[in-house]
Amino acid sequence: MLLLLLLVPLAGGLLAAMFKGRNADVAATLAMALATVLAVAAIPRGGQPVEGIGPWSPLPGLEFGLRLDGLGSLLALVVTVVGFFITAYSTEYFSSRNREHPSPEGKGRYYFFLLVFVTAMLGIAMSPNFFQLFLFWELTTVCSWALISFYGNREALRSGLKALAMTQFASLFMIGALLILYVQTGSFSFEGANLLPAGRKAAFVIFMLIAAWGKAAQAPLFSWLPSAMVAPTPASAFLHAAAMVKAGIFLAARCLVSTQVLEGWPALLVTVAALITMYVGLGGYFFADDLKRLLAFSTIANLALMLVGIGLGAAGSTAALEGGLLHLWSHAFTKTLLFLSVGAISWATGVRQMSKLTGLWRSMPLSAAAFLTGALAISGLPPFGVFWSKLLILRGALAAGGAWGWVTVVLVLVESALSLAWFLYVARVILFGQPSEAATHGRDPAPVMQGVLGSLMFLALAAPYVGMPIIQWIAKGVA
Amino acid sequence: MTAAMLPGWIVGVLVVGALLVALAPLKSRSLSWLGAGAGLLAGLLLVMFGVHVLNAGPVEVLWSSGLPLDDLPFSFALRVDSLSAIFLLLLAVVPSMALLFAVDYLDGQPVEAVRRFFAPFLILVAGMVTVVMAADWVLFLFAWEIMSLASYLLVMWNWRQVENARAAWIYLITTHIAGSGIMLAACWLSVAGGSFGFAQSAAALASTFSTSPILANVIVGCFAVGFMAKAATFPFHFWLPEAHGAAPAPVSAILSGMMVKMGIYGMVRLFVFMLPANSTWSMGWGVLLATLGTISMVLGNIRSLGEQHAKRVVAQSSIGQLGYIVLSLGMAVALSGRAPLLAAVAFVGALYHVINHAMFKPLLFLTVGSVEHRTGTYDLRRLGGLVDTMPAVAFMTLLGALAIAGTPPLNGFASKWLIYRSAVFGGLEIPVFAVFGVIAIFISTVSLAAYLKYFGASFLGYRGEASRNAKEGPEPLWMLTAEAVLGAACVFLGLSPAPVVASSLAALAGAPNAAAYGATLVSTGDVMGGLLGSSGYMPVAVLLALAVCALLTYGVWQLGVQTTRATTPWFGGELLPEGEVRIGSEHLYRSFLARYKALLDPLWNPRLAAPAWLAKVLDIDRWLIGPVYQGYDGLSRLVVRRHQGRAKGYVAWQLLAVVLVVVLLVGTEGGLF
Numbered sequence A: 001m002l003l004l005l006l007l008v009p010l011a012g013g014l015l016a017a018m019f020k021g022r023n024a025d026v027a028a029t030l031a032m033a034l035a036t037v038l039a040v041a042a043i044p045r046g047g048q049p050v051e052g053i054g055p056w057s058p059l060p061g062l063e064f065g066l067r068l069d070g071l072g073s074l075l076a077l078v079v080t081v082v083g084f085f086i087t088a089y090s091t092e093y094f095s096s097r098n099r100e101h102p103s104p105e106g107k108g109r110y111y112f113f114l115l116v117f118v119t120a121m122l123g124i125a126m127s128p129n130f131f132q133l134f135l136f137w138e139l140t141t142v143c144s145w146a147l148i149s150f151y152g153n154r155e156a157l158r159s160g161l162k163a164l165a166m167t168q169f170a171s172l173f174m175i176g177a178l179l180i181l182y183v184q185t186g187s188f189s190f191e192g193a194n195l196l197p198a199g200r201k202a203a204f205v206i207f208m209l210i211a212a213w214g215k216a217a218q219a220p221l222f223s224w225l226p227s228a229m230v231a232p233t234p235a236s237a238f239l240h241a242a243a244m245v246k247a248g249i250f251l252a253a254r255c256l257v258s259t260q261v262l263e264g265w266p267a268l269l270v271t272v273a274a275l276i277t278m279y280v281g282l283g284g285y286f287f288a289d290d291l292k293r294l295l296a297f298s299t300i301a302n303l304a305l306m307l308v309g310i311g312l313g314a315a316g317s318t319a320a321l322e323g324g325l326l327h328l329w330s331h332a333f334t335k336t337l338l339f340l341s342v343g344a345i346s347w348a349t350g351v352r353q354m355s356k357l358t359g360l361w362r363s364m365p366l367s368a369a370a371f372l373t374g375a376l377a378i379s380g381l382p383p384f385g386v387f388w389s390k391l392l393i394l395r396g397a398l399a400a401g402g403a404w405g406w407v408t409v410v411l412v413l414v415e416s417a418l419s420l421a422w423f424l425y426v427a428r429v430i431l432f433g434q435p436s437e438a439a440t441h442g443r444d445p446a447p448v449m450q451g452v453l454g455s456l457m458f459l460a461l462a463a464p465y466v467g468m469p470i471i472q473w474i475a476k477g478v479a
Numbered sequence B: 001m002t003a004a005m006l007p008g009w010i011v012g013v014l015v016v017g018a019l020l021v022a023l024a025p026l027k028s029r030s031l032s033w034l035g036a037g038a039g040l041l042a043g044l045l046l047v048m049f050g051v052h053v054l055n056a057g058p059v060e061v062l063w064s065s066g067l068p069l070d071d072l073p074f075s076f077a078l079r080v081d082s083l084s085a086i087f088l089l090l091l092a093v094v095p096s097m098a099l100l101f102a103v104d105y106l107d108g109q110p111v112e113a114v115r116r117f118f119a120p121f122l123i124l125v126a127g128m129v130t131v132v133m134a135a136d137w138v139l140f141l142f143a144w145e146i147m148s149l150a151s152y153l154l155v156m157w158n159w160r161q162v163e164n165a166r167a168a169w170i171y172l173i174t175t176h177i178a179g180s181g182i183m184l185a186a187c188w189l190s191v192a193g194g195s196f197g198f199a200q201s202a203a204a205l206a207s208t209f210s211t212s213p214i215l216a217n218v219i220v221g222c223f224a225v226g227f228m229a230k231a232a233t234f235p236f237h238f239w240l241p242e243a244h245g246a247a248p249a250p251v252s253a254i255l256s257g258m259m260v261k262m263g264i265y266g267m268v269r270l271f272v273f274m275l276p277a278n279s280t281w282s283m284g285w286g287v288l289l290a291t292l293g294t295i296s297m298v299l300g301n302i303r304s305l306g307e308q309h310a311k312r313v314v315a316q317s318s319i320g321q322l323g324y325i326v327l328s329l330g331m332a333v334a335l336s337g338r339a340p341l342l343a344a345v346a347f348v349g350a351l352y353h354v355i356n357h358a359m360f361k362p363l364l365f366l367t368v369g370s371v372e373h374r375t376g377t378y379d380l381r382r383l384g385g386l387v388d389t390m391p392a393v394a395f396m397t398l399l400g401a402l403a404i405a406g407t408p409p410l411n412g413f414a415s416k417w418l419i420y421r422s423a424v425f426g427g428l429e430i431p432v433f434a435v436f437g438v439i440a441i442f443i444s445t446v447s448l449a450a451y452l453k454y455f456g457a458s459f460l461g462y463r464g465e466a467s468r469n470a471k472e473g474p475e476p477l478w479m480l481t482a483e484a485v486l487g488a489a490c491v492f493l494g495l496s497p498a499p500v501v502a503s504s505l506a507a508l509a510g511a512p513n514a515a516a517y518g519a520t521l522v523s524t525g526d527v528m529g530g531l532l533g534s535s536g537y538m539p540v541a542v543l544l545a546l547a548v549c550a551l552l553t554y555g556v557w558q559l560g561v562q563t564t565r566a567t568t569p570w571f572g573g574e575l576l577p578e579g580e581v582r583i584g585s586e587h588l589y590r591s592f593l594a595r596y597k598a599l600l601d602p603l604w605n606p607r608l609a610a611p612a613w614l615a616k617v618l619d620i621d622r623w624l625i626g627p628v629y630q631g632y633d634g635l636s637r638l639v640v641r642r643h644q645g646r647a648k649g650y651v652a653w654q655l656l657a658v659v660l661v662v663v664l665l666v667g668t669e670g671g672l673f
Helices: A002-018 A021-041 A070-093 A107-126 A130-148 A154-185 A191-195 A198-215 A224-230 A233-242 A244-258 A265-285 A291-314 A318-349 A365-378 A385-400 A402-431 A447-478 B003-023 B028-056 B082-105 B111-133 B137-158 B162-193 B198-211 B213-230 B239-246 B249-274 B280-306 B310-335 B340-375 B391-405 B411-426 B432-459 B477-495 B498-509 B524-528 B539-560 B590-595 B612-618 B620-641 B647-669
Strands: A056-059 A062-064 B059-062 B077-080
Touching: A002 A021, A002 A107, A021 A070, A021 A107, A062 A130, A070 A107, A070 A233, A070 A244, A070 A318, A070 A447, A107 A130, A107 A233, A107 A244, A130 A154, A130 A224, A130 A233, A130 A244, A154 A191, A154 A198, A154 A224, A198 A244, A198 A265, A224 A233, A224 A291, A233 A244, A233 A291, A233 A318, A244 A291, A244 A318, A265 A291, A265 A402, A265 B612, A291 A318, A291 A385, A291 A402, A318 A365, A318 A385, A318 A447, A365 A385, A365 A402, A365 A447, A385 A402, A385 A447, A385 B162, A402 B162, B003 B028, B003 B059, B003 B111, B028 B059, B028 B082, B028 B111, B077 B082, B077 B111, B082 B111, B082 B249, B082 B340, B082 B477, B082 B498, B111 B137, B111 B249, B137 B162, B137 B239, B137 B249, B162 B198, B162 B213, B162 B239, B198 B213, B198 B249, B213 B249, B213 B280, B239 B249, B239 B310, B249 B280, B249 B310, B249 B340, B280 B310, B280 B432, B280 B590, B310 B340, B310 B411, B310 B432, B340 B391, B340 B411, B340 B477, B340 B498, B340 B524, B391 B411, B391 B432, B391 B477, B411 B432, B411 B477, B411 B524, B477 B539, B498 B524
Parallel strands: none
Antiparallel strands: A056 A062, B059 B077
C-alpha cells in the first residue's frame, strides 16, 4: 500500500502531462484524491510503524524501502490533504478568467511537476534511511525550480536559479554528512548516526542542519523564498508554504526522533538560530508591499518557530516538541488558506500590491473572510490551531527552565504580538474602507476555489484536534 | 435539571442562538427577535443559576469529563462561587437589555447586517459567561480570546467607515499584546504548579512568593497588565474612547457595561484571591492600583467634560468610573490585614460600583443610541431641545446622569459613599488614600458637570439643526423598555443596598484570605452604617426628605410663579437670530478645561513603523549572498579561462594533478599525513 501511495501521484502527474485542459484537471485531482485516501488509510495504528516494502539492498550499505512511522505519517497527511486542495484550486486558477495571468497554457507541465513533487515529499516521508531521503530531497529541489520558473519570464528564471543555487548549496552539506556517515559506519541508516564518534557526530549534525536550514529558508539562506513568489500562487502555497519548506523541518525532526544526534550544544544552536530567523522574518513584513512577499516572510518566521519547538524538544522538553510538530501541521493549513485567498484576490483583481487594494470586503466577501480568518489564525489566536502550538512551545520553554526559557518565551510573545499587529493592519487596509480602483473589479472566484477556501477555513480551526493524537504518539517515542 | 447542568445549557443556548441567527433564512425582524430571544432565555437561566449559587454555595462542573484529555495538564473545569455569581447576574441583565434595544435599533437594516450584529453578540456573551465561570487557565484564555474576537467583530459592524476599522484594530492589538502577558504568566504557573487549574496556580504563586518574590511579582505584573488593559486603566486606557466611540450604541453598552468588567474580574481574582494578603506585596500592589485608578478617574472624567461627541462623552466617563473601581480595589488590597474592616468596606464599594456601573453605563449608552436613532447624529453641538419629542428618553438620561454622578438616593451614591468613606478613613492607615478620597469626591462633581452638559445639550434648550430635522413619531417600544429596566435597576439598587452588600461580602468570604479582608467580621449593616461611627446611610430616609422638598418646591411654585409664555430671545434691545444667542455644548466649562488643557490631549498614541535601515539589513542578497555568488562566479570565470581548448593547458593540469597525487601517496605511506 505504501508503494501505491508513492506511485499514484507519479502516475497522475504523467497522465496529466499527456492530457490537456479539463482532462489534465480531472486526472490530477483524482490522483490527489486517491493519494489522500491512501495516506489516511496508511496512518500507523496501534503504535507500530507501517512497513511497506522491506529493505532491498542492491549494493552493500545501500538500502531502499518504504516505512511509514508517526512522523512520516504526519508529513504524508500534510502533503496529500493540502495537495488535494491545491490541485482542486488550480483547476480553476489556470483559466483565462484569471486577471493576473490570463493564459491557461502549460497546465500539463504544471500538474506534472506538482504531482512529481508530491511523490518526492511522500518519498521523503517514507524513507527508512538517510540516503533515500536525500534522493527524494534532490527531486523536490528540481520540482521547485521548475515551478518557480513556470511563467518563463526573466524574473521567474532568475528566481528559479537563485532558489536552485541556494538550496543546492545547502544540499552539498547533506552530501557531506552522508559521506561522514557512510565512511564511519558503512550504512546510511538512522540508527547508524548514533554510532558516530563525538567530533564526527557534531559535524554530521551541523551539516544536516545546514541542509535543513537551506531548504526551510532560515537565516542566512532565506532570500530565495521571497523571490520564489513569482511562481503561480497555488504552487507557492504548496511548495513554499505548506510542503517543501517543511521538508527541512522534517529533516531536523527526523534527526531528533529517529536518532540521538541532536542533543547538547547543537540543540541550543537550533533554538538560537531559529529565534534570530524569526525576527528576520518579522522584519521583512514591514517592507513588503506585495501580499505574497508578506506571506513568504511570515512563512520564514513560522518555520523558525517550529525549529524553536524542535530545538527545545532536543533539549528535553516533550511539550515543546509537540508544539513544534503541531505548528508544522496547523501552519500548513493556515498558510495555505492565506496564500489561496491572496490568489483569489489576484485572480479577480489582477493586482497583489497592498498599496493598490482597499475595500475588498464589499466585492469579494468570501475571499476577504478567508484572508481575515487566515490572518487571525496565523497569529496564534484561540480557537485556531496555532494557539495550541504556541502554548505548548511556551510551556516547553518555561519547563526547560532557567533564564533561557524566559528569554525564549518573551521573544516568541513579542514576535507574535508584532506579527498579529501587522497582519491585522494589512487586513484592515486591504479589506475595509472604500474600494480602490483595482478592488472594484473584484468578485468572488469560481465555485471550486470558493469551496477550497471554505474547507481550509474549517481546517484552520479543526485540524489540531485531528493531528494531536499522532503528534503525542511521536513525542512519546522520543521521551 | 441540576444546577451543574445549567452552565452547559446557558452557553448552549447562546451558541445555538448565534448559529441560528447566522444561518436561518428569516427576515430581519424575525432574526432580531430570535437573537434577542436567545439572549433573554440565557439571561433567565443565568438568573436562576446565579441565585442558586448565592444561596447554596459554589458549584463545580467539569466540561471535559468525556474528552481524552487525561495526559494534558488542563481540563475544562468550571467553578462558580459567589463572586462569579454576581457577575453572572450582571451578565443576565445587561446583555438582554442591550439585545432588546437592538431589536428596534436595527429596524430597517438589511438581513446580513442584522446577522453580523446578533451572532457575534451572543458569542460575546457566551465568552464572558465562560470567563467568569472558568477554573482553568486554558479555558479562561480560550473564552477571553473568543470574547475579544467577538467584540472586535462587533466594533467593526460599521466597517464602511475606515476610522471604525482603525479603532477596532487598536483595540484588538492592545488587548492581545497585554493578553500575551496573561498567557505567559499562566504558562509559568502551570509549569510550576503542574497544571493549568486555578487552585494549582494559586498554590504555585504562593510558593513562589516565599521562594523568589521578585519572580512572583513579575508574574503578578504580567497578569495585571493584561487585566488592566482590558479594564482600560491608565496607562492602557487609550483604546477605549476609540473603540466604544466607533461601535454602535448597543455594542458600546455591552462593552462598557460588561466586557471591561471582565478585566476587573480578573484583577479581583488575581489580587484578592491569589496575592498573599497582609504583606509588603499586597500593600505595594494595592497602592499602585489605587494610584493608577485615581489617575484614570481624573483623566477620564476631565476628558469627558471636553468631548462634543455624545458617545465619546460616555466612553471617556467609563474610564473615569473604572478608575473609581480600581481605586477602591487597590485600597482593599492595600488595607488587607492592616485594617481588615476598612478593607472589607473598600472591597464592597468596588464590587457595588461594578454592579452599579453595569446598570447606569449601558443605560446612558442606550439613550445615546435612542437619540442617534431619532436624529442621526452624535454631535452635541447640533442637538438640543429634544425633551419635547422624546420625553421618556430624556427622563431616563437624567436618571442615568444623576446615578453616575453619585446623587442620593440612586445607586451611584451608595457605592461612592463606601469608596469615599474607606478612602478617608483609610487615610489614617495610609495617608495618600485620604488625598485620593478628596480627589474622588471632587471628580464626582466633574462627572456630574459632564453629564449635565450632555443632558442639557441633547434635550434642553434651543432645538439644534439635527433636532429640527429629526424623525417624528413615538419612541420605539423595546428601546424604551430596555432603558426603563436599567433605570429601574438603578433606582432599586440605590434604595436597597442591603442585598448587594450582602452578596459582595459573600463573594469576599470565598477568598482564601478572607480573614485579612475582614469578611467574616463585618455584617451588612456594619458596612453601610454603624461601622465607621455614623448612623449610616438610609436611602429611604433620603428619598423621603427629597419627596418633602419636592412637595414644598411645587407648593411654592404654584403659589408664587406667574404664568409663563414662550418667546424668542432678545438681547440688548434687538431680536437676534436664535442661533446666535444659544449656549452650545462647546461653550460650557471652557475656563475650567483651559486649566486642564494638558490632560485633554492624548498622552501617547502608539504607532507601528519600522526603521528604514532595517530594510537594508534584511536585504541579504545585497550584502551576503550577492557578493558570495559574485565571488563564486569570478572564480569559475578564472577557472574557465584555463580551459580554453588548448592542448598545452590541459597537459599542464594533468601534470599538476599527477604531482599532487604522488605527493599525497608518498606522504600517507611515509607518515607525513
